Amino acid sequence: MASHGTSAVFGVERSLAGRSWRWRGGNMDLGESHAGMAGLEQDLVTQLLLARGVSPDDIERHRTPTLRGFLxxxxxxxxxxxxxxxxxxxxxxxxxxxxxxxxxxxxxxxxxxxxxxxxxxxxxxxxxxxxxxxxxxxxxxxxxxxxxxxxxxxxxxxxxxxxxxxxxxxxxxxxxxxxxxxxxxxxxxxxxxxxxxxxxxxxxxxxxxxxxxxxxxxxxxxxxxxxxxxxxxxxxxxxxxxxxxxxxxxxxxxxxxxxxxxxxxxxxxxxxQGLKIMAKRENTGMSALIDASRLNRAPTCSDLGFALGPRINAGGRVGESTLGVRLLTTQDPDEARAIAGQLSVLNEERRAIEAAVQEAAEDQLASQHNRSVLVLAGSGWHPGVIGIVAGRIKEKTGKPALVIALDADEEGRGKGSGRSISGVDLGSAIIAAREHGLLVAGGGHAMAAGLTVAPDKLDSLADWLDERLSGAVARAMEERSMLLDLALAPGGLTPNLVETLESAGPFGVGWPAPRVAVGPVRLVKADIVGKDHVRLIASGRDGGSFKAVAFRAAETELGQALLHGSRGRNLWLAGRVKLDDWGSRPQAELHVEDAAWAD
Known part of the structure; x- marks a missing residue:
């Protein structure tokens, strides 16, 4: 497997988000020279595959993943x-x-x-x-x-x-x-x-x-x-x-x-291969789901996770549990449109419920700052959104999180859902906790778990999980670096680059999307859009400029630095590149995950 670089990229040992920057594998610094990008495409995709653990003699099978090659x-x-x-x-x-x-x-x-x-x-x-x-x-x-x-x-x-x-x-x-x-x-x-x-x-x-x-x-x-x-x-x-x-x-x-x-x-x-089938829209219900998600193009991998999936989930979380199966099996276009519309309405309801539970859960974080595993619980929390909230808390803190809805059944027991971080097997810990007598029921896999717990066992469960997983969490957090695949000047951030990087996908857990560092840049504009997203326009010494956005970052240390502390200073911006196709001409933009001073 490709090893992470040992030296810090651009000497960044502590970024604005508190992370060191390392190469995921090799050094793909294009620097000021972004001309001739087409000649690098094949080498770039090969580099991405190698950095994700593909052996050199297996590159071609992974370059175009087919069922024949992997089934x-x-x-x-x-x-x-x-x-x-x-x-x-x-x-x-x-x-x-x-x-x-x-x-x-x-x-x-x-x-x-x-x-x-x-x-x-x-x-x-x-x-x-x-x-x-x-x-x-x-x-x-x-x-x-x-x-x-x-x-x-x-x-x-x-x-x-x-x-x-x-x-x-x-x-x-x-x-x-x-x-x-x-x-x-x-x-x-x-x-x-x-x-x-x-x-x-x-x-x-x-x-x-x-x-x-x-x-x-x-x-x-x-x-x-x-x-x-x-x-x-x-x-x-x-x-x-x-x-x-x-x-x-x-x-x-x-x-x-x-x-x-x-x-x-x-x-x-x-x-x-499934994305190719989905693009054909031969499944009546799936086609209606795509329309309800307001997608006017073939769905991408991220669309499945952030647009289509949440709508199916909404039925089971806050609506009628059978809606997803009914939609995905119906052959009646009218029924499909009606169900997809109902799921979209439920998804909006789910968002509002989720926001309220998340706010209540975050209010408990200060009292658990010394915990390796966060166990957050409250009465009246909707059991249908606790898994999503656990994921949000995990992303915000970098720690495994369990969110428990108390009084969730007739016997007054709590229903909980947990999300973990890479390197910490939460599912096994929950099964062990059940066998240890701390849970009524529980199970899951490495990254996610569910449980039922009696209220009087809650504190004991939190202590037990903290003791069992503290070592694994500490190791995982020590290794929490921003892993970069590519560095380039602003002029190199082009639609062709985005398409080349996407050709090494689909990306997700275990096959991370490429992260690029772009710079050095100065911020021409920085403001807040929506509730707490930071919108940026950055320009570089090569004359190139681009749009960028840091989602849900306005109140973070990173967001505050981008909004108020970057005037007149050079920065490296790091994140994932996406294609903005809203305008008449597609443009590449950067979804910022981190930044570091370049001067």
């Missing part, structure tokens, strides 16, 4: 063949199948994928999405038994079930088969199931474990491949066409990005 044999995963056999058997026998999904984007897209697959196979499946407030996360035994009583002989849980020991035992006693398709961390003892497909099983094969970064929708896609292969072997397609599984990749892309799954290896190929 494993689904049979390498534990229980995959048994799951495919049982699902194929249900199709052949025309059994009643219910897909039981989670209420977030990964759950909605996973459920929609299997429903659409079965529809392609000539089979109409039912679905069940629990209500976040009334039923909570994961399958409940009562719901599974009720589905069995209503005629379902096979239930497939997606994005949930790996830790549902009691619920699956009840389903087993009721005589219904359950296939679990999940990606959350498992305990040593697995629940009773007809099959449990999860790359994060502790007994997973080496190939399966290597794909532990898959979102549940990615695992569901592998199950779709295995099921079609099983049906092919049984002659099912001798009289009917095989389904086009590539048509399902838009769902895989949306669920993978919105669940913040690491975008390397197979995930990167799934998202890259």
């Amino acid at each position: 494993p044999d689904p049979s390498a995963f534990r229980d995959m063949d048994e799951a495919a056999r049982r699902l194929a058997e249900a199709v052949l026998g025309n059994e009643t199948i219910t897909v039981y999904g989670d209420y977030d984007v990964d759950g909605a897209t996973s459920a929609a994928l299997l429903i659409r697959l079965l529809r392609m196979l000539g089979h109409e499946a039912r679905y069940y999405i629990p209500d976040r407030l009334l039923e909570g996360y994961g399958p409940s035994g009562e719901a599974l038994v009720r589905l069995a009583e209503e005629g379902s002989s096979l239930i497939v849980t997606v994005d949930c079930g790996a830790m549902a020991h009691q619920a699956l035992a009840m389903a087993h006693d009721a005589g219904v088969d359950v296939i679990v398709v999940d990606h959350h961390k498992c305990s040593t003892e697995l629940p009773i199931a007809a099959a449990l497909v999860n790359p994060n099983r502790l007994d997973e094969s080496d190939t399966g474990a290597a794909h532990g970064h898959l979102a549940a929708v990615g695992v569901a896609f592998l199950l779709a491949i295995a099921t079609v292969r099983t049906l092919r072997d049984r002659g099912y397609f001798e009289t009917r066409p095989e389904p086009d599984l590539f048509a399902l990749l838009d769902l895989v892309a949306l669920g993978t990005v919105a669940d913040v799954a690491a975008l390397h290896g197979l995930n990167r190929a799934l998202v890259a």
